[in-house]
Amino acid sequence: MDTTYAVLSEGLEKRFGEVHALRGLDLAVARGTVCGVLGPNGAGKTTAVRVLTTLSAPDGGSARVAGHDIVTEPAAVRRAIGVAGQYASVDSELTGRENLRLFAKLLGLRGAAGRARADELLERFGLTGAADRAARTYSGGMRRRLDLASSLLTRPEVLFLDEPTTGLDPGSRGRIWTAVRELADEGTTVLLTTQYLEEADRLADDIVLIDHGRAAHRGTPAGLKSLIGSYAEVVLAEESEQPVYFTAAGVLDWLTGAEPTIDRERRTVGAVATDAALTLPRIVRELDAAGVPVVDASLRPPTLDEVFLRLTGGGTTAAGRATGRPARPVSPTTAEESAA
Template structure:
């Protein structure tokens, strides 16, 4: 079956004078998927989103959103997307209901259609009880949910979320996560940029890691974790046993074990998905290595991120 992509870019480039914000960025986000766009500060994430939402034009390459070219058909792109920025765009002097009705009018939904859509979204995001209070008195989590609701006024095919849960407490963050997953289940494509690696792990079907303006890795969270392998660590009973433990782990993994004499541990990356903790313990026991503890754990997405983006960003690139 042919995959239909809601967001597609090929060789996307953007320069600001001598600053290369994007250096040939390729993206392919299937319809109905949640794609996490990750990268260090200055990697080019914000520039990519600005191009895809028609806020700036690319220097080179090509990008399609909802089947429309962002350069040649910007109006069609805008009609197909919703955007929720890092900071809430709601008017604190208006009530929640007035905010959504205003966004509805700006989007061309007038009269009863705009009022009905506003009421529907207030109920969906559990904001109906506070709907007639001015937004300045709402909590940060409520304002973020109102901002997300505003981005959905026109039933967008593609929703861009720029760090949607920055500064929120765990409970408010969980509410936003639930709402995003529900949107994806209903067929909305979501492109998410975030600094919370747990957020990407929880929400994203696929992740694109951007560094220095290029996509350096992409795949499902589990696939990216498998690329860098699990981590085996054993704690020995005495300093003299460190060398023996290192030999065993080297033979089992072909890696380069790291010894920590203070903690009496030996650790190594494990790329062999068939290697189990019981086997490691058996081999150590056969070699008469006295062990007090042993573990074999998969990497976190944080570790994947750090491994893939270890190259420092220069001052000029950071400016983008």
Template structure:
């Protein structure tokens, strides 16, 4: 079956003086899906979005967005996309309703159609009650929702969201997640950058881990977590005066190393020992039992999914399986 891609890039390069932000970035985002770009600060996520949305020209490489070449047809790309950056673009002196109507006019959505679309989005983002208040009185979450609403006025073919929920409280974050899901359900392709594995779990059909300006791994959130498996962690009780606390940590590391088959990590300040494992038969009772048999004084123990930091560090620093390595589409797969 042929796959049509709404975003397709190959070998994107971008330098800012001494900073090599993109180093041959390949992306392939299927039409009608949500793709999460994950990585720490400085990995190249925002630069990738700026290049794909024609805000920054690439130094090398090619890309097509919604069927249009980003260098040869930037105006066509802009007509086909919506963008929400890390900083809200709303006018704080205008009300929420006035902001959306202004953006609607700039997008040539005038008259009754523009007003109706603005009111529809105010309702969808639960801003109707504050629609006639100045945006400067909005909370951070409300401003973010208003900014996101502005990017959705024209129902773009591709919507780019650069860390849309950074710094928001859980309620505001869940409201934005719901809006993004609704928009994607209407057929828009969504590309979002995030540092939150939970956000990718909730929203993304596919995740691309960006490391040092390259697509290091790609797959569903479940696929990437499966490469790491689970993380067994022991929290040791504080030693009594005169007791050998260091020996307990080393003993816990030896036990977890044997159970997981990996090299444990010791945090002496927090008195924790952790180790990753892909052994699906390992259970928490077995971990606790073995630690107890070895005389390790436990305050707590867990067997949990990996965090974003653990996934990213292990997959981009030699710990990942080749099965997760990002690959470019075959010739029979094509851009929209």
């Protein structure tokens, strides 16, 4: 039996009527790591979690979790895993301590062992001071921490987190991040689905981009970023009108060969730059020659958000598509280079 991977799936298929949610999903999550699973809405992330945690039977393919087959050994899989879904599943009328003790009993941790484990987790997640308050009085972040604590009562080999910080404020999100990273450092394997690209960037050792039910791209955060080169972005003057944005987009289109993204709210125009020879001074020079009022400009490594948009085909905003791809500009500098 291969003990390298805590989660290993090959060709997973799942249909819901006419909807083909998983189309041959392959995953390989090494033990003791955090694997971030990203993808657009409807890509199959939550379906994958439900299948791998035995909550839904696959229609094809195979998978092993913690060394156990999800179809022929579902009970063994459940004993080896913890699951925290998109929404906290705590009982609002019970206190935090009562919630954990109840879950401990349901999981077979009875008596002093269950009480001790509940108290240990309350302390770990900063909930001791609120332990004897009804969960209905908890903030959203506190409820998520309590939910995460309940998923760890049996010290699972593999922890599945399905968008664990959805709707949380930055402070609460940061506390969840710290807890997840500590768990991985202690040897727990974490499979994390998330809509927050920064979350995956901060936590994941490896990332899988799922699109249309398949693993479209995989690699480390740094490795995925290297696939698309640098990112050129300019901030336009506050009084800039829409035609100016399209002129700026045309300049970046010509310089980078990539379709630009226009964000009127942030007053930015950006594009992936795969040409390593492209420099920031040249970008600024060409924009100035085209009459674009720029207040800031950068040429930097891409964020994971930009990698995601690029690799999943979502690289332009509606504003950028409104009039089609901007025309390539002709500036004095361009004319001089052409004559030369």
